[in-house]
Amino acid sequence: MTSRERAAELDAVDELAGLRERFALPADVIYLDGNSLGALPASTPARLARVIEHEWGERLIRSWNEADWFTTPARVAGRLAPLIGADADEVAVADSTSVNLFKLLVAACRLRPGRRTLVLERGSFPTDVYIAGSVAELLGGELRLVDGPDDLPDALDETVAVLSLTHVDFRTGALWPAREVTAQAHRVGALAMWDLCHSAGALDVDLHGWGADLAVGCGYKYLNGGPGAPAFCFVARRHQDGLATPLPGWHGHAEPFAMGLDYAPAPGIGQLAVGTPPMLSLIGLDEALSTMDGVSAKSLRAKGQRLTSLFIELLDQWCPDLVLASPRDPRSRGSQVSYRHADAYPLVQALIERGVIGDFREPDIARFGFAPAYLRFVDVWDAARHVRDALAAGEHRDPRFAARGAVT
């Protein structure tokens, strides 16, 4: 790829190009952080304004019935299910990913009585390790950490209740081969659970095809639900009869308004609801998912691979000294590209000043996410050119860019 015109040609034949206009992106920004906080769908402000002013402001409590607030979690789950290769009644939308990890890790141990070992990757997103550590402690079990696929044969034995992995590594973008690893867990009788935070909405997640037992993921990255949007859980239908949540809240009760003191779980996945859903955020997620109606996960994945490959190709050419932290093979990479650099933090800040928004992860990772729903190939070309120019001008050495914010 030698000219911006060639990138424009790729956009001209991109079957997903029309999706971009469903998002309200600032004209002067190339947004490479949709893997952290997704972009604002163009229709969300009007939808939320209507919900706030009419459904809440005028109709008040009546909206739980009239505006179907009560059934919104199930409706949103139904919209999400096709993007992760699941059926609607296997998905619950509620709480944060961290809380859902707790619910499902305990439920996994209960589904495998007599087994109390949880296996996770050391490089998992930290919340996964914190929560699994707490579950192991509460249940008198063991948390076993692996460093990669080579450690699995030793780590997986008959004591393991659940192998819980983050599908896409949040630092490097490296991808676990989910189908093979799920089968590996099953061979010792363990359940396989996937954290899909960096996958849902960008990768061809196929929970049925993988044979996955459980999954969690968030609504605010590639699903564009907005800051702090509710997260989701997946429980394969075959496990739902024996499912026992450790957080039996009233919204997961079979008859929440009977107000009985005995807990009777709602059938199936319904028991994973806990308390009153954050309706404004949930409706934000509903609206965001409606922008993806009919979009196949396979086409998002194919475009994401092409976008990330182009970025790597350009930076190989223009900045040969940059150290790629992500896998070169697009099949082993999520929808992000990470580089290691001694000045990664100030480099990212310099790029943000240029209008190219990525982020930094400890200790030395400059991370660029490529949301296939709204990024163009010309954006990739322009972003790579800004990286080249910022490095050539030594902007990463400017002390202005060294001061750290609370969120990096």
Ligand SMILES: Cc1ncc(COP(=O)(O)O)c(C=O)c1O
């Ligand atoms: C892979 C992964 N797991 C879990 C989380 C935590 O999600 P939450 O803040 O919704 O609990 C994140 C957040 O970025 C994440 O990237």
